[in-house]
Amino acid sequence: MDNPLTPEQQSVLIEDSLHTYPIVSMPRDITADVMARIQTIPAPRPFSLTWNEVALAIIFSMCIGAIWFSLYHLPPIAIAQLRKESVLLYQHILVNASWLIPAFSFGLAGFLSALIIPYLRRELMK
């Protein structure tokens, strides 16, 4: 090597190397592998709602709306009565059926697990 490169020459050489840095060829064509893997996946379909889903959504919305409307339009005495009854029920459960709260919690957890675990298993098996 005759002389060290000047900073400008270094820049040129670096830029040149970056532009000519070779793109390696594929060790093998992966098209067949990819196609084999997607055979098991249902064909993609654009997001769309079915009429059943729309009907369910409307019913749920109406229920929530009805509850909200009822709560805000009940006479104050009825709301107080409701609150009192719910406190009494809670206390009754605590005293006479203390097993109910953990049973309900575990039941809910089991139900949610039953919903989620099959999906997680499918994802992990991929």
Add this chain to the structure above:
Amino acid sequence: MPDTEQNLIQHAQKGDHEAFAALVAEHQRFVYNLALRILKNEEEALDLAQETFVRAWTALPNFRGQSQFRTWLYRIVTNLCYNRLPNLRRALNDLGDDAISEIAETDIDFDNPAHGFESLELRSYLYKAIDELDENYSLLISLRYQNELSYEEIASTLNLPLGTVKTGLFRAKEQLRHSLERYQEAVWTIP
């Protein structure tokens, strides 16, 4: 009708396997190269390239053509790389956003016969230095120079600020410059 990429994408979105196979054949090399530059392992890169196309197939209905198909694929590649290299995302974010307004990209022809052998030798050395860059710099360099994305496209693909992309590329080149200087010093001191 010629099979333009747009046609192939539209057919693939409707579930046409042949159209999707054509897209895989067209883009696999660049997807594989990007994965290889980041993961630096052939088998892992092949696996990730396959995974990219499988993800692309399932997400294809969501592709609205707002970006180019290839940049959309590169986004999937980088997201999969983030999963395999948890530190990559942090390393990119940690690049910061220094005040680097413009990066000079000189376009001078280096094929001067007087420097032929020397430039060839130095170029080989630089290729090796590029291979050895950290993953975050490799990703930026690969997207910029091999996949030929603009700074804006890189920023959008990686979901990073434009300044961070420029900073990263600037620092990558600085690393290469330091490597080159070390190499020259070593050669210079040999009697």
